[in-house]
Amino acid sequence: MxxxxxxxxxxxxxxxxxxxxxxxxxxxxxxxxxxxxxxxxxxxxxxxxxxxxxxxxxxxxxxxxxxxxxxxxxxxxxxxxxxxxxxxxxxxxxxxxxxxxxxxxxxxxxxxxxxxxxxxxxxxxxxxxxxxxxxxxxxxxxxxxxxxxxxxxxxxxLVSDFRGQAFIVLGAVGIMLAAMSAFVARIALRPIARLSEAVEAVREGDSAEVSGTYPTEIAPLAEEVNELLRSNAQIIERARNQVGNLAHGLKTPIAVLRNEAAAKKGALADVVSSETEKMSNMVSTYLERARLAARTSVVGKKADATMIMLRMTRVMRKIHPNVTIAFQRPDASLPWFRGDEADLEEMAGNLLDNACKWSSGQVGVRLSAERGDKGTQLLVRIDDNGPGLSEADAQKVLRRGVRLDEKTPGTGLGLDIVKELVDVYGGSLELKRSQLGGLLVELRLPTARLGGLVRPQGN
Missing domain, CATH: 3.30.450 (Beta-Lactamase)
Structure with a gap:
């Protein structure tokens, strides 16, 4: 068609x-x-x-x-x-x-x-x-x-009769030629459809590069796409190395300044100590953002959200043995997460860990697919029976380093790291009131095809 x-x-x-x-x-x-x-x-x-x-x-x-x-x-x-x-x-x-x-x-x-x-x-x-x-x-x-x-x-x-018959015959010939034209167009453009499928396979993570043999007219395009992918990978690798070098180069001088200030007394030492702490936090913030941006810029990665959540619930059950974690495993048709597996573990791990910390012993985890303006998205829902949050507090805890209860161990960076990753992937994070009485976290992320893999059974 x-x-x-x-x-x-x-x-x-x-x-x-x-x-x-x-x-x-x-x-x-x-x-x-x-x-x-x-x-x-x-x-x-x-x-x-x-x-x-x-x-x-x-x-x-x-x-x-x-x-x-x-x-x-x-x-x-x-x-x-x-x-x-x-x-x-x-x-x-x-x-x-x-x-x-x-x-x-x-x-x-x-x-x-x-x-x-x-x-x-x-x-x-x-x-x-x-x-x-x-x-x-x-x-x-x-x-x-x-x-x-x-x-x-x-x-x-006779001329009039001939004209009518001629146009009937020519009309039939025109219909046959039009059908042939449509057929030839579809046949001739099949390589472009194959190229589109190959690019989609790269985007979905089924292939590392555009593969296949193409006509001379579009073969250079396939090569340029592969060259772009290789160049992108090299740029990201260099960016990762530079981020690591920058982290190593800045952390050491800041640590020296902090130690020197701690060994001294007086107003200057206090100012230096306070400012180096700010510098350290700022360096950590922007290095973390650069690391996340570099990691999520790699094309063609995907992860099985079901298996990741199974693994995370097992880990959290060991870390929080007094909390009952109920994971409703979805069916095999659930689409995969289009992104890095470590990023989904970090997002899900932070959210699940927070739910366990604040719960009164009960946490629920659900995975599903949701259709919306952005197409099909992966919906991760984590709720607990803890005290929950007001609407104002729900907005406040998404800020970097903000903690509503200083008695609970942590740095306050967990939700903010999740928010950074969600923004990089173009997803969304919402905090609502749970039916269990506590907090409901809804995480929406982009999806990829299943890729023909079979998930193992069991919990």
Whole structure:
């Protein structure tokens, strides 16, 4: 099926428009040629009849002789449109065919050519169009004008019938050619569809590069895409190395300043200690952001969310043995997470760990697929039966380092790290009231295809 806006559809409609124009033009030209051929044949037939009458006139020597006749039976049938008449030089009627009896035919008002011949079109009293050929001959010094007419209306009807049949045939040919054009367009554009599937496979993580053999017209495009992927991987690798070098280069001087300030007393030492702490936090913040951005910029990664959540619930059950974690395992049709496995572990681990810390002994975990404006997304829902959060507190805890309860161990960076990762992947994070009485966390992330893998069974 040709989709609107596709190359195949554009080729089809352009071809169809050209076919319509070409076939209509062909039909008009064929009809005109056929009309000319019939008119030429009619004129030649009339010329032959004029010659026959001239021969009969010269043979009998009497223009009124009943032996002057034509064998064509149409000249015997009234109103047939096939008539012959002989006039003298004064215009008086001398002889005529049986078909003319009782009719007053108009004469041609045309001059003869060098051979004493003229031709034209008139109409009989019944409105029939006639093609007339007339010739002047001389017998015994007396001039006679012989006129023979043929039924032009019959010929025009043949032309009309031919035109209708021609356009029916050309229309059928046009439909077949249009179908062939659509078929050829689809066949010719199959390599582009294969290239699109190969690029999609790279994006979904099924392949590391665009593979396959393509025609010479699009083979360079496939190579450029692969080169772009290789260049992207190299740039990310260099960025990771630079981030690591920067972290190592900054942390050591900051640690030296912090230690020196701690060994001294006074206002200057306090200022240095306070500012180095800010510097350390700022360096950690931006290095973490750079690390996340570099890691999630790699094309073609995906992870099985079901297996990751199974693994995380096992870990959390060991870390929080007093908490009951209920994981509702989804069916095998659940799409995969399109991203790095470690990132999903970090997001899910932080959220699940917070739920266990704040719960009163009960935590629920659910995975599902949700369709929305951004297409199909992976929905991770984690809720607990703890104290929960107000709407204002829910917005506040997403800020870096903010903690509502200093008694609970932690740095306050967990939710903010999750938020950073969610933003990088173009997902969303919402904190709501749970039906268990505590906090409900809804995490939405992009999805990838299953990739043909089979998930193991069991918890």
């Amino acid at each position: 040709l989709r609107k806006g596709s190359i195949a559809a554009s080729m089809f409609w352009l071809s169809a428009a050209w076919l319509v124009l070409a076939l209509v033009t062909t039909g008009v030209l064929l009809t005109d040629l056929y009309s000319r051929a019939l008119d030429t044949t009619l004129t030649e037939t009339l010329d032959f009849h004029v010659e026959s009458l001239t021969g009969a006139l010269l043979e009998t020597g009497d223009p009124q002789s009943p032996d002057i006749t034509l064998a064509d039976p149409r000249f015997e049938r009234p109103r047939s449109g096939w008539y012959w008449i002989i006039h003298d030089s004064d215009g008086a009627l001398i002889n005529l065919s049986t078909s003319v009896v009782g009719l007053d035919l108009p004469q041609l008002d045309m001059d003869d050519d060098a051979f004493g011949r003229s031709s034209g079109i008139v109409a009989d009293p019944f409105g029939t169009q006639l093609r007339v050929v007339q010739r002047t001959v001389t017998l015994d010094g007396q001039g006679y004008r012989i006129a023979v007419s043929g039924n032009l209306t019959e010929m025009l009807k």
